[in-house]
Amino acid sequence: MTVVFEKPKALTDAVLHYCPGCTHGIVHRLVAEAIDELGIEGRTIGIAPVGCAVMAYDYFACDMIEASHGRAPAVATGVKRSMPENIVFTYQGDGDLASIGLCETVSTAARGENITIIFINNAIYGMTGGQMAPTSLLGQVTQTSPYGRDPKTQGYPINICELLSSLDAPAYLERVTVNSVAHVRQAKKAIKKAFQNQVEGKGFSLVEVLSACPTNWGMTPQKALEWIDEKMIPRYPLGVYRDKED
Amino acid sequence: MQEKVLMKGNEAIAEAAILAGCRHYFGYPITPQTEVAAYMAKRMPKIGGTFLQAESEIAAINMVYGVASTGKRAMTSSSSPGISLKTEGISYLAGADLPALIVNVQRGGPGLGGIQPSQSDYFLATRGPGHGDFHVLVFAPSSVQEMADLTSLAFDLAEKYRMPAMLLADGTMGQMMEPVVLPEPTELTREKPWAVTGTKCAREHNIINSLYLSPQELERLNIERFERYKTIEATETRWESFMMDDAEICIVSCGITARVSRNAIVEARKQGIKVGMIRPITLWPFPEKPLLEAAEKVKAFVCVELNMGQMIQDVELAIKCRKPVSLCSRVGGMIPSPEEVLAAIKQANE
């Protein structure tokens, strides 16, 4: 018998601190699998955000930097300009990337920095206990939208892939999810491509992953996966928003 | 002996940084320091370096954080309102023990303030510019020559002690032109085993980080950092004494006001008043020792500065309030004249 599935080498043995059923763990694994398959662990530098994934620096076996809230793309820009031969990725949540760090996100994409961004969109602030995110859905009840997100006072969700697709520079933008085996397989392809692009010097690549937060959504893990299908995908359609082939 | 070149203060910083081995500059336009960015924009592409006009001061300091994480020399420059924005990043640099140079060519504040010279970021710089317990090395140049020399020194000490350094110039220093002998190019030889450069799968991963959820560990790291600060206070404090041998009045001033004070001292001496000056070159660490020694000899201190009285607090602390300290200051972009300083000297002498 041969091993057909095991923990990728680019993940350390540290125990993930995420809640039961949180899909951060799946996405971490997909990133690590991509790093393993491309054979780039030794030259990869990852940048962790502020938010639930703050301790990603303990989980990835490559060199890691912990950035301040929202600034990971700016830090990545500095690292990539300093070490152009290295592979640089950021791993950011929706509060980090789409709210406090939106300026850095847009500007880094507009410059077409040759980096890879893994963007976790779970429509909520997880680490601080479930507040409204820029990507929270209309009507979504959170700690800070207790009567449901009202567009009159709290505005509309931000669709990052669509927003960035209005820019010239990005090489690759795709939205995926990880709520089923088939979707995880597709997410894996997208994440690997986002790294492959950087290896080939194609420029800015971002993969948005619709992710589940059972704890702060107040659902069982399985129900949370279904909620992605029912509520999130209609607002955030899956698919490729940019793919510059050479 | 190298030849002298006539340079603007801001340009001297930029060229000295390049000579110090800095190949990564990130900035954002703001008066009165924009010449640093403009100079770097011209020079960096020609020497294989990076000039990047960032989307914000916040992004610029975080780009510096990125380069510093890889162990290379990086800098940003700004003026007071922009430095407020950078303080978050400076705190993270300090928390992650990363070296970097931040130039602050100060203008008047608060708020948008004005664009004329000021020293009103003294507190901001010397008390640790950002949240948390920390210091940055703070250098106060008083000539274009020092703009160059202290840039070089700042990079070196920042690296030696793994901490950010701030060149705290006032707007006059940035804008004035003087002949300057540029420093010799620095050879970069320091090993940085802590840097993130890729593990090459040959070592454990390095982590650049300032998050410590264990209070015991965070306390230990803070204490260790302050132990390092003690060494710096003991060995890296710099100042210049001027006519202090027989002085009865001691002026304390840095930057442009030290130059004005020098003229006032020469005039006061002509009038028979024994006055000298201790000019701090490092504002953190602050030259407490020479001031305390001076307190044994002089009868009064006069602090000359471009703010409502900030450095004066450090002077009073340094001399343990043993002698009276008076303030001679102008703010908002105004600079005291030698006559105003002379009047303050005379008043202190009475």
Add this chain to the structure above:
Amino acid sequence: MAKLTFKEELCKGCGLCVNACPKKILTLSKTKLNAKGHAPVECEKPEECIGCASCAIMCPDCVITVER
């Protein structure tokens, strides 16, 4: 012929693997808790496992190794 190995101590009992399994042979333990207090996943009918790795693909915590 396929074999599943569980790193039981890593399991948080979220059950995503249980739902992903096409043969419906996984369950959360009804008799034990791991050190973290979670009921870990178990395979009720190992002989029926087809080694498709669906469980491992959906596991957020790399609990499952699949051999075939």
